[in-house]
Amino acid sequence: MSSLDRRPPVRRYEHGSRVPGWDEAVDLTKPPATVPDPALTPVPQELRERIEQLMAQYPNPKSASIPALHLAQEHHGWCSPEAIAQVACVMRLTPAYLTSVASFYDMFALTPKPKHDVYVCTNITCSLLGADEFYEHMCAAAHGHADIGVRGFECLGACDIGPMASVNGEYVGPLNEDDAQRIVEDLEAGRPVLEHKQLRHRAVADPRGRVAEWSGIDPVGQEGSA
């Protein structure tokens, strides 16, 4: 028997395609959405003001679309149609345009997402150091916690603390399997996550960049080096 016969069947989504969400794009029976009517699109006052501030920073206000989507996602929890419509209303853009932008970037969620983001880096350096195993442990630890979303992520720019993760934006590492449970506990308790492994407290590796007054974490194995 050749391996070809035992190949798993191609995985398909409910709609029959191998491509997720291909059927979500348009409803051809409706006219295309235009720039939302301010009279019909209530926008929270604070969100409106912050987006308008952002727009004023750029020679072309359209530049504010990514920062504005960040704000809307923060406010609504995800880039919901409502959130996109509000940004579109303030920025005088179409929802389709903003959706096309949001779908390009990894940090915008176009479907509801859990409150806490745990991005586990699974790129080359971290995976050499065991990130794939940590990712499994993290998924297992977060199982049953609906408000914690675990995602494998591409290089987060902290290979010095690999394997590492970004927990709600806080970089922590190097991680071992016990840390997965700690991350879940810290998040549930509302504590700072793995404070003794946070990147912000870590000294630079270069010995001549370091000072005696540094009260944070010494890079592992650094003691006694020239």
Added chain:
Amino acid sequence: MNQHLLFDRIDEPGLNTIPVYEKRGGYGAMRRALAMPPAAIIEEIKQSSLRGRGGAGFQMGQKASFLPQGEMAKYLVCNADESEPGTFKDRELMQKCPHMLIEGIVITTFGTGIHHAFIYIRGEYQLQAQILEAAIAEAEAAGYLGENILGSGHSLKLVLHRGAGAYICGEETGLLDSLEGKRGNPRLKPPFPAIEGLYAGPTLVNNVETLSTVPTIINMGGAEYAKIGTEGSAGTKLISVSGDVQRPGNYEIELGIPSREIIYGLCGGPRPGREVKMWFPGGSSSPVLLAEDLDLPYDFDTLAKAGSMLGSGAIIVVDDSHSALEVARKVTKFYSHESCGKCVPCREGTNWTHKMFARIESGEATPMDLDIVASVQNQIMGNCLCVLGDAMAMPIASIVAKFRAELEAEIEAARERANALPLATLPQAIPVGAH
């Protein structure tokens, strides 16, 4: 002795605030530069022969001199979208010494007559963005940014712009599109950004480390700075070393020191009992080098001659406990995820290369697949708007060439695991391109 210019006592508490930064002479270069004729600043940078620290290694002074002279809407964009796997040097600079970057931006914009600058920072760097935001506000309050800086007549508005997670936005024209509020698709070049960039105006795009070096150059003098390092690679370089080394992290080195001194001397080499199997000298986009290349001096020209590149200065060390296949699969997975999809050779090439390595693992491949992988890499290189595809093709082509025997053994072993026909019993395949 290595020179230490950027990282000198960078851990000093409070260095991210102006009082501590000024106590060590910070913003002194800016004061000096604002009293110089703008052309003299660009001349100093040219004399320093500082090469861009972002990856391409283009001379900064030369790039700045491509900008048209005179009053017009020109822009400076600082590329802080540090996303090349293995690279994390700008993170440390921005987090610990943000004012050095701001000072470099003020000096560069004064030299080029630019009044609007942006720092495009990757969305994942939230701590660094907060620190930079606070530093910009502090500099504005001190009169180092804004209208008529210190009475010089130079005005500068500096805006911090957060991205949202896309590797392609580190490519300069993809970054510009993203900064204009669009999807980050790279543009056709020419026109290069120096002629037609952000909002179609002349734009200078420089890396964080490059701009942070400018105050040092003004302080030392360009000619003096050029004496550090080697002839083609002047100065010091921040390098990020990661992977199978005992002391990973950021180091500042003088360009031209032996690579062995970095990997074994500074970083302690692989764990005891392990040997270096391969290393990426400049991020995951650079062709891999072997243990026998460890004695190469670490500078732009030597690494280029050795068939690789210095890139962003990110050294990833892989020891002999890992297989070449594992490395190749991780690298291809990344690039196929990050390809923006605009150019067919990259979109399809990265995806299919990843699938072909998966075929090796599932025992469906024959050695001919390696020829096909190699030919796919050949057809990506140079055929796209930007170098994302090349960034996969270069390391993969080098891994296939240098570890061919190991990959073939891997193919054979995987076939055995999958109960596929042994290779010896298959009819002789016709090599690719032999028709």
